Amino acid sequence: MRRRDFIVSTTGTAAGAVPIVKRRRSVGMTDVARAAAGMNELVEADDRQGGHTSLETAALEGRAKVLELQQRNASERVRRALYTLAAEYTTIAAWSCIDLRDLDTAQMHLHESTTYAGLSQDPPTGMRVWVNMAMLAYQRKNGSEQLAAAQAAHASRAARRDPFFGSMGRVRLALAHSMLGDPRAAKRALGAAQESLGKADDDERPRWTGFYGAAELNHLAAIILNHNGESAEAEAMAHRALAKIPAEFQRNRALATCQLALAQLRQGEPEQATTTAGTVFTIMDGAPLPGRMRTLIGDFHRDLFRLAPSTTYARDWADRMRDEWSRA
Structure with missing residues (x-):
């Protein structure tokens, strides 16, 4: 056999043996919006009845679908948006576990959501993770860790840019100080949180922030004042909260x-x-x-x-x- 014929013969055989790979379509912002709608449904379920095992399961399933989308072709903008959703789905799972007081599992989910939030480079998402870290430490009665997480939330880009998030960070500081037995620092931080919220405008923010406003701040103030032993003031704040929630x-x-x-x-x-x-x-x-x-x-x-x-x-x-x- 001549060398040229051998080469043609073998290369043709090799080419025929290579499987045809079906190219998966690219991912766009329409896919992101669809995945976000599913996440918002979980936030609404949490608003109604709080954390439960099925909510955690649904959140992790949502995250798995988002991470599958990450394996496809996507622009940098889309990829960051998908990491934002992965962080938010994971944080919903973590929050559900906090509400259920399955605190070890919550800790695991929050460590994962920290990674996704960092990859997303989205300030509100990073803020959400730090707030949940503070809440987890509060449930564990770990005052020093709660304070550190609250300080990270307070110093975050989201809190520096937007008084709404600034208020969210400051009230977490107030809760940490009250747990650590420093009522004066707690009241200062609470006053700063109330002042910051008063400066916040009505800009559109992520759906998960819907729980926070004057009513929730009054609810958190009642917790702080109960911790501080100021029961009459705590009762007044609880009444204010219930009038607006x-x-x-x-x-x-x-x-x-x-x-x-x-x-x-x-x-x-x-x-x-x-x-x-x-x-x-x-x-x-x-x-x-x-x-x-x-x-x-x-x-x-x-x-x-x-x-x-x-x-x-x-x-x-x-x-x-x-x-x-x-x-x-």
Whole structure:
């Protein structure tokens, strides 16, 4: 066989053996918008009933789809937007675990979301991760870590650029200072958070920020003041919060009601406080109580039976709580 014929023969055979690879289409902002719509549905579900296992699962499934899109051809703008969504889906999963008080799993998800947020180079997304880090440390009762995360949120690009995010960072500082037993620093930071929110305009922001505004700031102020031992002021802030929290924020209304009940109890009004605490179950309307809310209700229950153990309303409360716990 001549050399030329051999080369033609072998190269033709090799070419025929190579599989034809189907080229996957490129990803654009339409795909990003579709993925974002799914994420916003999860945020709305969290607003209604708080963290639950199915929410975490759905968030991780959403993240997996976003990361699959990352494997396709995309512009730098699209790629960053996809990393933003990966961070936000992962943060929803983390937040759900915080609400459930599955804190070790929440920590794992937050470490992952930190990576995606960094790759996205999106300031609000980075801010969200730091806020959740602070909230996780608060649930762990780790005051120094909570303060460090709050300081990172306060110093973030988002907080420096936008008074809305600046307020969000400052109130986290206030919560950290109150946990660390520094009520003066807590009140200073709280005042700064209120001032910053007053300067914020109505610019369009990511859907996840919908929970934060004057009502939520008053709710957080009630938590801070309860920590500081200023129960009358905490009660006033809780009433202000409940007057403005939208009805669809079911979980947040129930949490603010818990703070109101605790403030009333600590002012020596156990019967009124028990009536208030009972409305938490009505607000949740049969939905399972997230772990974070159960902890607050447990705190109330313990303090109630320390103050008024033999009263009829305390026994009735115990019966109702037992029924609600078993239903969940």
